[in-house]
Amino acid sequence: MRAADTLMESLKAEGVKDVFGIPGGANLPTYDALVDADFRHVQVRHEQGGGHAAEGYAKASGRVGVAFATSGPGATNLVTAIADAMLDSVPTVFITGQVRTELIGTDGFQEADILGATLPFVKHSFQATDARQIPEYVHEAFHIASTGRPGPVLLDIPQDLSRADIDYQPRTEPVDLPGYKPSTEGNIKQIRIAAKALANARRPIFYSGGGVINGNASEELRELAASDRFPVTSTLMGLGAYPASGDNWLGMLGMHGTFTANWAMDKADLIVAIGARFDDRITGKLAEFAPHAKIIHIDVDPAEISKNVGAHIPIVGDVKLVLPKLTREYRALQTDSSRLDSWWNQIRGWQQEHPLFYEPGKDGEIKPQFMVETLHKATQGDAIITSDVGQHQMWAAQYYGFDKPRRWINSGGLGTMGFGLPSAVGAKVACPAETVVCLAGDGSLIMNVQELATCVTERIPVKIFLMNNGYMGMVRQWQELFWDRRYSSVEMGASPDWVKLAEAFGATGMRCESSADLEETMVKALETEGPVLLDVRVAQEENVYPMIAPGEAARDMVEAPRAVR
Amino acid sequence: MEAGTPQVVKLEDLHLPGQLTGRKHILSIQVENKPGVLARVAGLFSRRGFNIDTLAVGPTDDPSISRITLTLDGAVHPIDQVTKQLHKLINVLKIRDMEPDETVAREMALFKVSSAVENRAEIIQFAEIFRAKIVDVARRTMTIEVTGSADKIEAFERMIRPHGLVEMVRTGEIAIARGAE
Numbered sequence: 001m002r003a004a005d006t007l008m009e010s011l012k013a014e015g016v017k018d019v020f021g022i023p024g025g026a027n028l029p030t031y032d033a034l035v036d037a038d039f040r041h042v043q044v045r046h047e048q049g050g051g052h053a054a055e056g057y058a059k060a061s062g063r064v065g066v067a068f069a070t071s072g073p074g075a076t077n078l079v080t081a082i083a084d085a086m087l088d089s090v091p092t093v094f095i096t097g098q099v100r101t102e103l104i105g106t107d108g109f110q111e112a113d114i115l116g117a118t119l120p121f122v123k124h125s126f127q128a129t130d131a132r133q134i135p136e137y138v139h140e141a142f143h144i145a146s147t148g149r150p151g152p153v154l155l156d157i158p159q160d161l162s163r164a165d166i167d168y169q170p171r172t173e174p175v176d177l178p179g180y181k182p183s184t185e186g187n188i189k190q191i192r193i194a195a196k197a198l199a200n201a202r203r204p205i206f207y208s209g210g211g212v213i214n215g216n217a218s219e220e221l222r223e224l225a226a227s228d229r230f231p232v233t234s235t236l237m238g239l240g241a242y243p244a245s246g247d248n249w250l251g252m253l254g255m256h257g258t259f260t261a262n263w264a265m266d267k268a269d270l271i272v273a274i275g276a277r278f279d280d281r282i283t284g285k286l287a288e289f290a291p292h293a294k295i296i297h298i299d300v301d302p303a304e305i306s307k308n309v310g311a312h313i314p315i316v317g318d319v320k321l322v323l324p325k326l327t328r329e330y331r332a333l334q335t336d337s338s339r340l341d342s343w344w345n346q347i348r349g350w351q352q353e354h355p356l357f358y359e360p361g362k363d364g365e366i367k368p369q370f371m372v373e374t375l376h377k378a379t380q381g382d383a384i385i386t387s388d389v390g391q392h393q394m395w396a397a398q399y400y401g402f403d404k405p406r407r408w409i410n411s412g413g414l415g416t417m418g419f420g421l422p423s424a425v426g427a428k429v430a431c432p433a434e435t436v437v438c439l440a441g442d443g444s445l446i447m448n449v450q451e452l453a454t455c456v457t458e459r460i461p462v463k464i465f466l467m468n469n470g471y472m473g474m475v476r477q478w479q480e481l482f483w484d485r486r487y488s489s490v491e492m493g494a495s496p497d498w499v500k501l502a503e504a505f506g507a508t509g510m511r512c513e514s515s516a517d518l519e520e521t522m523v524k525a526l527e528t529e530g531p532v533l534l535d536v537r538v539a540q541e542e543n544v545y546p547m548i549a550p551g552e553a554a555r556d557m558v559e560a561p562r563a564v565r
Numbered sequence: 566m567e568a569g570t571p572q573v574v575k576l577e578d579l580h581l582p583g584q585l586t587g588r589k590h591i592l593s594i595q596v597e598n599k600p601g602v603l604a605r606v607a608g609l610f611s612r613r614g615f616n617i618d619t620l621a622v623g624p625t626d627d628p629s630i631s632r633i634t635l636t637l638d639g640a641v642h643p644i645d646q647v648t649k650q651l652h653k654l655i656n657v658l659k660i661r662d663m664e665p666d667e668t669v670a671r672e673m674a675l676f677k678v679s680s681a682v683e684n685r686a687e688i689i690q691f692a693e694i695f696r697a698k699i700v701d702v703a704r705r706t707m708t709i710e711v712t713g714s715a716d717k718i719e720a721f722e723r724m725i726r727p728h729g730l731v732e733m734v735r736t737g738e739i740a741i742a743r744g745a746e
Contacts, residue, residue, distance in 0.1 A: 196574035
């Protein structure tokens with residue numbers, strides 16, 4: 001069988017139903033084989049878009065996302081998506097064409113050392129040197145991408161190898177890699193110690209991260225939190241694992257987290273970090289982070305434990321397996337939950353004194369926070385929301401109130417502007433029955449706007465709600481607050497005309513400029529068939545608050561200035 | 566009560582283990598003998614800001630496995646974090662942080678020394694004391710092979726340098742555990 005056909009067979013054997021990509025010279029054999037493959041190929045308009053679509057697909061569904069690209073520029077266009085998938089631990093397999101074996105190393109046409117270029121941010125990578133490796137590497141790539149701490153795997157296939165004929169036997173035995181054995185169970189002794197520490201904690205807090213989403217452990221987290229009145233906060237990546245409408249929810253923590261979440265971390269005596277990695281956007285000034293707390297750290301990746309913040313009780317394992325054990329051990333101790341009364345009094349006090357706050361817009365002006373609240377209403381809080389990177393992303397995280405996992409899809413680690421639209425494409429392909437809204441920023445949307453063509457031609461009806469403030473808002477905010485308001489290259493001007501642009505692509509374009517019409521317009525956009533771009537003109541110089549200034553301690557976070565207190 | 570789990574865990578009794586050991590570490594790393602493995606290991610060190618003091622790579626008795634021996638300073642780097650990051654590389658099979666007392670470590674160095682007729686005898690004498698071998702003699706230089714611990718090689722260097730060290734090359738340490746293991 002031709003090796004390119006074995007590639008399709010092995011992808012099918014891995015359960016692949018959809019892939020994203022663009023053909024080119026070096027992956028012609030792959031695309032020829034694709035004609036007869038029985039899974040969907042979404043022809044994107046830029047390889048970066050294909051990469052982010054694969055990520056959106058994986059984040060929405062939990063299944064491995066797959067993207068194809070050709071050699072050289074096709075492959076290098078994937079690099080941002082690969083780095084993004086690495087930092088957010090997204091299970092993805094990227095399959096690139098490479099120049100013919102005899103040309104490798106000669107600077108041949110469209111040759112780029114994509115293996116070398118991506119080495120720092122792949123979970124693993126393969127370059128086939130023998131056609132028989134191709135199906136084998138596919139299975140290994142899927143195994144590595146989807147188990148342990150998920151991540152991107154690159155498979156680079158020289159063109160001559162994918163044309164070669166090979167003997168092909170479908171693989172029957174599971175993949176076994178001698179150097180790759182993730183620990184999943186969690187050491188039961190450590191779990192017991194953790195349960196007993198929790199039983200003695202007076203000011204405990206759960207700090208949950210993207211690992212709980214990736215590990216499909218949302219139910220398990222809710223069970224554990226319900227074992228006692230444990231306060232729960234989460235990172236940007238972990239939103240939805242614990243419901244925002246839940247009793248124990250403190251809101252997101254970190255740079256733009258709630259006052260309550262950050263102060264609770266600061267005053268806690270025991271932090272239970274669950275699938276989270278103490279990123280600098282969470283800790284603020286590291287030396288002053290959570291000065292009173294002992295740390296229980298649960299993560300499937302042992303290298304995360306004590307990387308940034310030392311763990312007193314490390315537990316290496318899959319959160320889905322560890323959390324139920326911790327719940328069982330904790331419940332067996334039958335602790336008196338009244339010990340948490342004064343902690344909750346303190347927390348409720350912070351919540352009352354320092355809620356999320358913004359000055360409402362006057363005279364029909366649309367405040368960006370209001371736009372997110374309206375989006376929640378218009379979608380009944382039950383859409384898959386993707387976002388770009390910047391202010392709108394933070395407001396969505398603060399105000400949408402995610403109640404379910406895999407409903408919030410954004411680029412947290414790498415912070416990739418232009419992520420929103422292509423990831424919405426991927427999410428919609430993965431979950432066609434769900435409403436998928438890309439909450440975009442005007443600085444970001446233009447970066448991958450070509451994927452509107454994908455939405456139209458591939459009939460992927462995503463709704464793009466553009467929070468248009470005419471600025472690269474987050475950069476503007478930093479220039480305002482920390483660089484003496486010297487605005488430098490942050491204005492977006494009046495270009496493009498988004499409604500006309502949407503129409504030029506064959507999508508529906510709409511605009512809203514008044515808060516009174518917003519909900520109605522949003523509902524209309526959601527009810528309109530096919531892809532829609534709704535240009536919402538929001539207050540231009542609104543800032544995201546509260547905020548931990550860079551390099552400051554979490555407890556020194558500043559809140560929105562109030563016109564009238 | 567189960568062995569190893571205390572009845573009560575008081576938060577004030579929980580402490581962090583020290584991160585820095587303050588001594589030199591020799592890591593003996595078994596890796597799959599596949600293309601690009603050394604680049605992955607080296608790339609990891611540079612990306613994470615870990616400084617390698619010495620590095621030696623070679624085959625083992627099993628042709629599918631190579632061994633990378635590297636030394637690094639435990640006063641600067643949290644060795645635990647280094648080994649955990651290394652373990653994340655799929656091609657890394659086994660890492661051993663060699664215990665100094667239970668390890669035989671050796672390095673080889675070649676010294677090219679300028680040797681005028683009048684100081685030749687002294688250089689040869691040094692070589693004998695250090696059980697070094699003279700492996701090449703030319704009209705103006707001598708090349709000496711020294712094998713031993715890193716300390717011994719450094720001591721030899723100190724002795725020979727005043728005589729005019731032209732060039733020196735070291736292999737980096739390799740190590741093996743003492744005894745039956």
